[in-house]
Amino acid sequence: MEQSNKITIGILGGGQLGKMLFEAGSPLNNRYRFLESSPDCPASLVCNNQVVGGLMDADKIETLAEGCDVISYEIEHVNIDALRKLEENNKSVFPKSNVLKTIQDKGLQKQFYRNHNIPTLDFILSTSANLQTSVERWPDTKFVLKHRKGGYDGKGVQVITKSQYAELLSSKDDSINNDSGFVIEKFVPEVTEVAVIVGVAQDGTITSYDPCEMVFDPKSNLMDYLIAPSSLSQEINNRCKEIATKVVRSFDSPGLFAVELFIDDNDDVFVNEIAPRPHNSGHHTIESCITSQYEQLNRILLNQPLGDTRLMCPAATCNIVGPPDVLGEYIIDNLDEILSISGVYIHMYGKASTSPYRKLGHFTILSETKEEVVNKMKQVKELLKIKST
């Protein structure tokens, strides 16, 4: 084989992020092995070398690692103790297990930012038992209540008022009981949300991508799409990149990180949270940047130099999710009409069936101006429907 090295990359998780990582490595014939419980997961469509097993299963993680030279993960919910054990046996795990330990727990994450002088919104930590007292003492009427652990894609996070909290308390709502405890965080209306992808090579070199902005639907207040470049000034963009680079440097570990940031009305920048892996906000880099976030992670894991992160043209990405009223096998309606629009790139994750709000894929739009990108985004969103077969 023509590889410059015979490194096999081991990945915990076999979802769409794994699939896209392996696709990015195909031109150089990178070698992968991955751990995932479902044999027909997205990554299985592009890689045969699967260990079938759960991401909390220490024995399976060991089996994965036996065939690999370097280990990473495409999801946070994995067995950290098993990763630490690999590190003790001199196996490279990137990002390091102690970084993942901090990130898995939103309380530790917030404290890490505070300890490293990283700007983050005010917060206090609370146990389940103390929650009522903590809420009463919190100075504002409206606040953000987060489970420290186990949240995903917005689950375990709610914006509520003290009176809404009282209602949840009296109705014994599940969401205010959590073994891992809570973060109570300042609520700031009208923030701009961006994410900065940061790559750290094994030699410590760091590079970041331009911020990608989350655009919200003004009616539903749900995220509508992600767009780059952001609507922020060059100065604020640079500040976002600086802060993202600073926080990632504090982790002191190779890896690819997505740093979510809030920018308030005073142009103050705050770190919201970090994912230690490729991220939704970097999907557009596949088509729009000189080096995609997936190629960047491949380079990091193979101990190669980092690639150029420059954005080549405006780009936006939108998730393709299962509609609330469709279950089971599905097709994309109006696919031909969508493919007739110049600069639309559809990525499907190969999931056999849909369920309400399930992430089935995404599409990216490239165009010469942001205005054109936004117009095409509206057009494709109108056309693209998931329907039953």
Next chain:
Amino acid sequence: MEQSNKITIGILGGGQLGKMLFEAGSPLNNRYRFLESSPDCPASLVCNNQVVGGLMDADKIETLAEGCDVISYEIEHVNIDALRKLEENNKSVFPKSNVLKTIQDKGLQKQFYRNHNIPTLDFILSTSANLQTSVERWPDTKFVLKHRKGGYDGKGVQVITKSQYAELLSSKDDSINNDSGFVIEKFVPEVTEVAVIVGVAQDGTITSYDPCEMVFDPKSNLMDYLIAPSSLSQEINNRCKEIATKVVRSFDSPGLFAVELFIDDNDDVFVNEIAPRPHNSGHHTIESCITSQYEQLNRILLNQPLGDTRLMCPAATCNIVGPPDVLGEYIIDNLDEILSISGVYIHMYGKASTSPYRKLGHFTILSETKEEVVNKMKQVKELLKIKST
């Protein structure tokens, strides 16, 4: 599965063109099956669904087709009668077998151009037995002598003078005996060579890419690299696209075609020859065009609308070939230095061993200006060495 259709694409051949075709289809989870005699061919690295067999084996071609809805090929040297039989049984073969029949034979190709008023350099056809007489009657001292069939990558083509021919004759050189006969063609020095990729959809829609120019090394006179846009004026570029479109339309078949053209000192454009498949001169489209030549062929085979062919930035491609003095297992030397250069994309074909002049891969360079592309090309060519492991 989320495909809008459940079409399986069958491909005769499992080389690098197949590999890149399958890579282009991965984001939409396209289904492929391919026929190739070697189980560890390039395409096998990205597709499990292989029929092991030769491309002249009618039974194997039938086996391939049984599992497929539409058939194409990534190499010309296949059993045409077997393809015609598939067509008689209402299987779609694109490009159609009669097109391949014309293209496989350089004599029929040249006659086709003449019959369809396509500009092509003057020629006569000759059998092996008549070759001496034909050469004597040819008006110019210097001419191009081509085998009608079986040539590949420049083999079976020579530029010679009448006296050189006489030497070959007296030494009974193999190259002047060929069962399929010969084309004697006008030799024009100092031509510019470009190629235009043309896509024809199943509904007859046609689209073409901007011409890509072959740049020759002034010392060795061998092709050095391919670059787009070409050095020709916009007017000549457009004429090249028009002529390429006209000749492909004359074939009256869906498919992807690479039309090689000569432009002489008077700015006259001539069709040299045509490949009915993805082509070296379109490798750069993977990174530089809105729709790559591979994605375009996928769309054609899946009966989807054609994609936008626009070039987004200057790009050049160079083959990575085995050096004359290296045999067997190999690595790329200086890979890290090469990957440190912004906008360099390496594609390796996964061939297990090298031999002199074997095509092992290619690299593409993107940059904002053609000058930068050319400078980086020199840099990478200096650095990139294939060496034994």
